[in-house]
Amino acid sequence: MTHRILLLPGDHIGPEIVAEAERLLRALSADFGLDAELEYAHLGGCAVDAEGDPFPATTRRLAESADAILLGAVGGPQWDDRPRDQRPETGLLKIRSTLGLFANLRPAMLFPELAAASSLRPDVVAGLDILIVRELVGGIYFGQPRGLRTRDDGVREGFNTLVYGADEIERIGHAAFQAAARRGGRLCSVDKANVLESSELWRGVMTDLAARYPQVELSHMYVDNAAMQLVRDPNQFDVIVTGNLFGDVLSDCAAMLTGSIGMLPSASLDDGGRGLYEPVHGSAPDIAGRGLANPLATLLSVAMMLRHSLDEAALADRVEQAVARVLADGYRTADLATDPARAADTRTMGQAVVNAL
Amino acid sequence: MTHRILLLPGDHIGPEIVAEAERLLRALSADFGLDAELEYAHLGGCAVDAEGDPFPATTRRLAESADAILLGAVGGPQWDDRPRDQRPETGLLKIRSTLGLFANLRPAMLFPELAAASSLRPDVVAGLDILIVRELVGGIYFGQPRGLRTRDDGVREGFNTLVYGADEIERIGHAAFQAAARRGGRLCSVDKANVLESSELWRGVMTDLAARYPQVELSHMYVDNAAMQLVRDPNQFDVIVTGNLFGDVLSDCAAMLTGSIGMLPSASLDDGGRGLYEPVHGSAPDIAGRGLANPLATLLSVAMMLRHSLDEAALADRVEQAVARVLADGYRTADLATDPARAADTRTMGQAVVNAL
Ligand SMILES: CC(C)[C@H](C(=O)O)[C@@H](O)C(=O)O
Ligand SMILES: CC(C)[C@H](C(=O)O)[C@@H](O)C(=O)O
Numbered sequence: 144m145t146h147r148i149l150l151l152p153g154d155h156i157g158p159e160i161v162a163e164a165e166r167l168l169r170a171l172s173a174d175f176g177l178d179a180e181l182e183y184a185h186l187g188g189c190a191v192d193a194e195g196d197p198f199p200a201t202t203r204r205l206a207e208s209a210d211a212i213l214l215g216a217v218g219g220p221q222w223d224d225r226p227r228d229q230r231p232e233t234g235l236l237k238i239r240s241t242l243g244l245f246a247n248l249r250p251a252m253l254f255p256e257l258a259a260a261s262s263l264r265p266d267v268v269a270g271l272d273i274l275i276v277r278e279l280v281g282g283i284y285f286g287q288p289r290g291l292r293t294r295d296d297g298v299r300e301g302f303n304t305l306v307y308g309a310d311e312i313e314r315i316g317h318a319a320f321q322a323a324a325r326r327g328g329r330l331c332s333v334d335k336a337n338v339l340e341s342s343e344l345w346r347g348v349m350t351d352l353a354a355r356y357p358q359v360e361l362s363h364m365y366v367d368n369a370a371m372q373l374v375r376d377p378n379q380f381d382v383i384v385t386g387n388l389f390g391d392v393l394s395d396c397a398a399m400l401t402g403s404i405g406m407l408p409s410a411s412l413d414d415g416g417r418g419l420y421e422p423v424h425g426s427a428p429d430i431a432g433r434g435l436a437n438p439l440a441t442l443l444s445v446a447m448m449l450r451h452s453l454d455e456a457a458l459a460d461r462v463e464q465a466v467a468r469v470l471a472d473g474y475r476t477a478d479l480a481t482d483p484a485r486a487a488d489t490r491t492m493g494q495a496v497v498n499a500l
Numbered sequence: 501m502t503h504r505i506l507l508l509p510g511d512h513i514g515p516e517i518v519a520e521a522e523r524l525l526r527a528l529s530a531d532f533g534l535d536a537e538l539e540y541a542h543l544g545g546c547a548v549d550a551e552g553d554p555f556p557a558t559t560r561r562l563a564e565s566a567d568a569i570l571l572g573a574v575g576g577p578q579w580d581d582r583p584r585d586q587r588p589e590t591g592l593l594k595i596r597s598t599l600g601l602f603a604n605l606r607p608a609m610l611f612p613e614l615a616a617a618s619s620l621r622p623d624v625v626a627g628l629d630i631l632i633v634r635e636l637v638g639g640i641y642f643g644q645p646r647g648l649r650t651r652d653d654g655v656r657e658g659f660n661t662l663v664y665g666a667d668e669i670e671r672i673g674h675a676a677f678q679a680a681a682r683r684g685g686r687l688c689s690v691d692k693a694n695v696l697e698s699s700e701l702w703r704g705v706m707t708d709l710a711a712r713y714p715q716v717e718l719s720h721m722y723v724d725n726a727a728m729q730l731v732r733d734p735n736q737f738d739v740i741v742t743g744n745l746f747g748d749v750l751s752d753c754a755a756m757l758t759g760s761i762g763m764l765p766s767a768s769l770d771d772g773g774r775g776l777y778e779p780v781h782g783s784a785p786d787i788a789g790r791g792l793a794n795p796l797a798t799l800l801s802v803a804m805m806l807r808h809s810l811d812e813a814a815l816a817d818r819v820e821q822a823v824a825r826v827l828a829d830g831y832r833t834a835d836l837a838t839d840p841a842r843a844a845d846t847r848t849m850g851q852a853v854v855n856a857l
Contacts, residue, residue, distance in 0.1 A: 227700075230694065232694045232695065236695070261621075262620055262621055262624040262731055262732055262733070263619055263620055263621065263731075264618075264619055264620065264621055267619040283662060283695075283696065284695055286659070289696075289697055290697050291697050291700065291701060294665065298665045298666050298667050299665070299666045299701060300663055300664060300665040300666065300698075300701065301663070301664055301696070301697045301698035301699070301700060301701030301702070302643070302661060302662065302663040302664075302697065302698055303661070303662045303663075303696045303697060303698050304659060304660075304661055304662075305640060305659065305660045305661075305662060306657055306658070306659040306660075307657060307658055307659075308651065308655045308656070308657040309655050309656045309657065310655050335745070335748075337587065337589045338589065338593070338640075338641055339640065339646075339658070339660045340646055340647050340648050340658040340659065340660060341657075341658035341659055341660050342658070343584075343648065343658060344648060344656060344657065344658030345658070366748070366749055367748045367749050367751075367752040368752065370727065370749045370750070370752050370753040370756075371752045371753060371755070371756040371761075373753075374619055374620075374731065374753055374756045374757055375619055375756050376619070388692070389749075391692075391723070391724045392723055392724050392727045392746075392749060393727070394724075395724040395725065395727050395728045396727040396728060396730075396731055396753065398728070399727075399728040399731045399732050400731055404728075
């Protein structure tokens, strides 16, 4: 069966790193039996420029019929002053929500070869391997009512609603318990239940779910303490599950701990196996167009796609092993190189992974 | 003029550390001319146990007539299952809100003697000295409507409201710009304006205020990026200003970076100079009653009180110098000691600071 893969290069370095993903996918098709058909569409700032909408109808149609989606990165300063409905981020939020991609998996792992890039002491980050499961289509990102208004006393105010239904919490809870069962068997649910009613419900639902996963040990932590514990001793965690906003903050914090932020992939899944895959890093306007971007997070996102959406676990392993090989062989893009003058450019790195397959 | 100081020992290690603050205040009165009258009241779990309310009316009366308040710490597992209005944290939120303590100042600084306690590489945290200014009586902590309800389809949901008026943002903005003007002249405002309307207003108000503080350089950062940048290179910051929830998370993260969390004081100020002062750390049920608690964060909170509420800057300097002296002399409580068996207990440390005055 032919897999239909939609590529969304996005903005700035996005097209450069997605070009390497395409190179990888074509090699997997030519030499390793992957049966894939690649399509392209606009998302984010490039979609605003080309079609006046950060998530155009054409992109939506292609996304809805694809088996999996690979995104480069969206955003850039040239769109910052646009009204909210014409910002790149709005396109990202809309594709997540429209496709029901509620389960955002963000692994934060240390690549041993790159340990020196972490700002943490080597003994604190050694062997780091955490998975953050973030709820992605609910909470304060999407809650109604929201907006700007003028109070009766003439003062402007801005307001947003943080709301979670028990059904939304259960859905992400199941995804997280299942992920923990496949890994180290420990799940830490992060909330602010000492202050927020929405978190009180979150904690209650997670506690109830735990009875159905006797092989997983559930704990709870307040979000402020979780931020501290990530810095103090990240290795205490296996899987973390949390809401959309807390997950946004904690996953970036955890990714940075590893020092390997140019290396980390992510998956955003619906309840049927369809997913959007993207590197954790952003669109890096400062280095765009110069061949400096590290394509490995994108190539590892392809591996996640092969595993989670295309049922091609053997190919996923092959890609991950190829990435490990090129690192072991000493290939480094500028973000990782100790001597940037001798760094590999985006293409060289992408081709090295293909050669190592 | 006699300063009326209200002491709120609170729960678990609270009474032990506040006893050392009392020792310090009595020494300042006896030998250094401080004219202070000390009063005591209940807040938190002890108030629930003694008076059935985490912020009893007697405490409120004394707090409203005091010139300054010193809090030990509140909370503990024995109150975790109480209804929300009988939890220790509710007492803390109520005293903040009732007294209008909107400006929460949380310095995060590295004590050079303790650099080895940080989980960050020494070169990353060397000289670290950040001030986080957190809005403390608004935002999602207090926004209405909030609660738990059953939807029409029978599903439970929990909801909270994140709301900021321009007047609240201006008020905390002024406090932060003034703090930055007294320090390194750089202010970073942290929000999530790419997603939240409340943050859009926040960013706009901060930008407008900047015109009135030409000596301060204002920048903006999204909260997820701020969490990353704190880990990557905390020294890039001088003063950070942010809302209640983001400030809760980022200030704990920043405090932990220093490795000196047992050392860090905080102030929560109203617009007239009254303040509540407390250590950044919690009530530490696990070590309560054993003389293991580090009183230095509480003693440094007394120094902040002398400076910000009692107009006794010279005495504040004296306390801070005494703390520096005992550290230089090698005194360490168990949390800081390389050889815990030889650590100073709470009292020994408190007395050492008094001796060093
Ligand atoms: C760009 C932004 C809307 C987005 C988010 O907040 O979810 C990003 O920070 C992320 O984490 O994918
Ligand atoms: C105990 C809790 C309610 C409180 C808060 O969230 O403000 C604490 O975490 C703090 O930061 O002072």
